[in-house]
Amino acid sequence: MIRVLLAEDQAMVRGALSALLKLESDLDVVGCAADGEEAWQLTQRAALDGNGPDIVVTDIEMPKLTGLELAQRIREREIGCKVIILTTFARPGFLRRALDAGVSGYLLKDAPAEQLAEAIRKVHRGGRAIDPQLALEAWSGDDPLNDRERQVLRLAGEGMSAGDIAGQLHLSQGTVRNYLSEAIGKLGVSNRIEAYRLARQKGLL
């Protein structure tokens, strides 16, 4: 019996995926989480009790903690469970960061439903399940942005001013503007809005 934990913010989709996996006799859905933070709590707590999930299937874009951050944390704290990313976005940057975060699988929501159970089994056997089309693209374009630039850009994209961002990240306003300027330059655009859009589109956020 493979123990699976599901993290996905859209309740309807979460419930439906759960129903899908419950049809498989060798899979056991031991938990569902509506955001990354909840998934982390559940995983960690269960792991301490010795009945943690074998596989975490997670979306990327979720409130509080993204799927990528969740994967990273699971690896850092050595929880010992595998992670499969299940997302809408075929962005090379996402896949790359997912691999850096040590995930074992990366599936698209566009893929046929049967692939999910198959991927879970494959990963559980110690294999990897990476969408083949995407795997190719991932090593072509490279990611110019560093962590700070990403953070700052993300906040700027939500409409925060340099001052706001500085407050939130405990930096000075000038530094924030420098990072933004850097990011704008690296991406070859002319203001923060375009930088945000481009970075987002390329999956660099």
Next chain:
Amino acid sequence: MIRVLLAEDQAMVRGALSALLKLESDLDVVGCAADGEEAWQLTQRAALDGNGPDIVVTDIEMPKLTGLELAQRIREREIGCKVIILTTFARPGFLRRALDAGVSGYLLKDAPAEQLAEAIRKVHRGGRAIDPQLALEAWSGDDPLNDRERQVLRLAGEGMSAGDIAGQLHLSQGTVRNYLSEAIGKLGVSNRIEAYRLARQKGLL
């Protein structure tokens, strides 16, 4: 037995929803479509054979034919089956257009999974199933923005400067800034980025 047809472009989600509905003993998933056009073909053909679906559950954003267009067509050709929209987007503008197209239900993918089956039954009995939170907004929050403000905001949201926008719309730079200022004020935010995000989120663009 309620006959249901499912239209949703993401294969994984489509399969999962299908699994979810198959758990209900009084529901029968008689077809799945990956886009609006396919859903229309299936619905129409089955209707001619006298075994058309009672309910079509459809996403909005799909290739070829959107869920809204599908709903409209089903009503125009008097197929005689009900439509339930199932979408990510809580935009009052979408709901309004959906109602105009004669749909019987409008659910969010954020809603709990159980609601889908309930909504289907309710609509089959002749009722309506509109997300209550959304229903309020749709007729309360009426659109504060005028055409110019919308245009300008849309372009600003793509990263264009006041000067760029002025060029594109054949206005003066100052006028563009005035419109932006107006829009920012009406939406109660503090810069163009937030204004864009809010307007977009409310479906006003």
Next chain:
DNA sequence: ACTTGCCCGTGACAACTGTCAGCCGGATAG
């Protein structure tokens, strides 16, 4: 110890943004 690189910060400057008060011409209505 010395470079090299990175992170964070400063100060200054030009450009852009957001706000406001007010002008003009056309349409509409009383």
Next chain:
DNA sequence: CTATCCGGCTGACAGTTGTCACGGGCAAGT
């Protein structure tokens, strides 16, 4: 006809943004 509204424009002002040059601190290599 005149009053009023509306779309568009202007000019001015303070605040924010984008750029640049530069300085200090810290870590890793050499």
